[in-house]
Amino acid sequence: MPLPIRAAVLEQPGEPLRIRDVLLDDPLDHEVVVHTDRVGLCHSDLHYVKGSLSISTPAVLGHEVVGVVERVGSAVTRVAQGDRVVTTITPSCGLCAFCMGGRPTQCARVSETRRRDRPKLIKHDGTAVEALGSIGAFAEAFLVGEESLAKVSTRIPSSAACLLGCCVTTGVGAAVHGAQITPQDTVAVIGCGGIGIAAIQGARIAGARRIVAIDAVADKLDLARKFGATDVVRASRDAEATADDVREILPGGVNHAIEAVGRPQTAELAFNILAPTGKATILGLMPEGERLSIPADALVCGDRVLQGAYMGANRFLSDVEMFTDHYLAGRLDLDSMVTAELPFDQINEGFTAMSDPTAVRIILRLNQGEK
Ligand SMILES: [Zn+2]
Ligand SMILES: [Zn+2]
Structure with a gap:
C-alpha cells in the first residue's frame, strides 16, 4: 500500500x-x-x-x-x-x-x-x-x-x-581519493562553504603541510582556520591578484588546489595557482554548457593536471566507516x-x-x- x-x-x-x-x-x-x-x-x-x-x-x-x-x-x-x-x-x-x-x-x-x-x-x-x-x-x-x-x-x-x-563525502573524498594528498603537499581550497570546509578537514586528516583557504568573505576565512587552514587569502574580483596573494604565501604555487565553488573563474584560478606537477581537483557543479580556459603551455610543460572528482570520487561504504572513525577520534x-x-x-x-x-x-x- x-x-x-x-x-x-x-x-x-x-x-x-x-x-x-x-x-x-x-x-x-x-x-x-x-x-x-x-x-x-x-x-x-x-x-x-x-x-x-x-x-x-x-x-x-x-x-x-x-x-x-x-x-x-x-x-x-x-x-x-x-x-x-x-x-x-x-x-x-x-x-x-x-x-x-x-x-x-x-x-x-x-x-x-x-x-x-x-x-x-x-x-x-x-x-x-x-x-x-x-x-x-x-x-x-x-x-x-x-x-x-x-x-x-x-x-x-x-x-x-x-x-x-554529500558535503563530507565530497570534500573529504576530494582530498583523500581525488587529490590523494600526502604530508609532503601544500594545498589550496577555493570556497569555504560546507564542501570547502570538509575539503580543508580532509587535507588536514591527510597530513598536508600547508592548507591555504581562499574565499571572498572574511568570516568564512575565520571559520576555515578553525577547521584546519594554516593560511588564508581573501579572494578579490581580480583572479590574478588572488593568485599573487597565494604565491606570496607559497612562492612556487601549490601542489594541490581544490575548487569547491562551481564557477569557471574559480576552476581556472585553481589551475593557475599550481606549482609544476600540481593537480587541480574541481568539485563545484557548474551550469550546463560552461567551459574552462587554461593556459596550454602551463598544462603541458609544467606536467600539471586538471581533473574532476564528482562527489569526491567517493567509495561510499568504506568512506562512511572512515569518516566515522575520524569523527569518533576527534579528527573530523x-x-x-x-x-x-x-x-x-x-x-x-x-x-x-x-x-x-x-x-x-x-x-x-x-x-x-x-x-
Ligand atoms: Zn549535495
Ligand atoms: Zn558499477
Whole structure:
C-alpha cells in the first residue's frame, strides 16, 4: 500500500517549496523505504530551487540525509529494517568495470539500478513527482535503491551524520581519493562553504603541510582556520591578484588546489595557482554548457593536471566507516559544521539563510524524538 507522507515539493523553479501530502510507492525488489531523521540543505538543492540546474517538476529535492530503514524490498541484502542509514547520489553496482576498478562514482549501471516502471512519488490526483537523485529526502520518508545506502553508527548524532551523505563525502573524498594528498603537499581550497570546509578537514586528516583557504568573505576565512587552514587569502574580483596573494604565501604555487565553488573563474584560478606537477581537483557543479580556459603551455610543460572528482570520487561504504572513525577520534569535526538546525516546515527560511556568510551547513529536523 502506498504510504501517505508530507514532502516539500518544488512546483516551479524560483518559487518557494510547498509542503504537500503525497504518496510514496511500495519498494521494488532492491528498494528500501527510509524514515527521514535529519536532512541537510546543499547548494545543489539550491541550484534546482533557483532554476540554475534543471529538473522536471513537480519534484522533491534533498539528498544529504540520515534516517532509519522502515521497509525493504524482497531482494534487499545491504540493510535491514531498523538500520540507521545515510545516502549517496552515486549508487554503485559493485560489478561493472568502474566499480571493479575502484571508481564507483562512475558506475556504468546507474540508470539500470534506478529503472522503475512507475513513479516513486505521486500526488493524490495521480500526478508523478520527480525525486532528486532518485532519493528525494525533503520528505517524511523516501524510497531509494539499496545501492545508495550505507549503514552508519548510532555513535554519531543525527545532526552530524546527515552530512556524511554529500558535503563530507565530497570534500573529504576530494582530498583523500581525488587529490590523494600526502604530508609532503601544500594545498589550496577555493570556497569555504560546507564542501570547502570538509575539503580543508580532509587535507588536514591527510597530513598536508600547508592548507591555504581562499574565499571572498572574511568570516568564512575565520571559520576555515578553525577547521584546519594554516593560511588564508581573501579572494578579490581580480583572479590574478588572488593568485599573487597565494604565491606570496607559497612562492612556487601549490601542489594541490581544490575548487569547491562551481564557477569557471574559480576552476581556472585553481589551475593557475599550481606549482609544476600540481593537480587541480574541481568539485563545484557548474551550469550546463560552461567551459574552462587554461593556459596550454602551463598544462603541458609544467606536467600539471586538471581533473574532476564528482562527489569526491567517493567509495561510499568504506568512506562512511572512515569518516566515522575520524569523527569518533576527534579528527573530523562534523558538529561545528552544523550552524543551524530548523524544523522541516521552515525549509524555505533555511534556503534563504544559506546566504548568511557564517552558515556552513543548515539542516532540517524531521524526527522530533532523536538528537
Ligand atoms: Zn549535495
Ligand atoms: Zn558499477
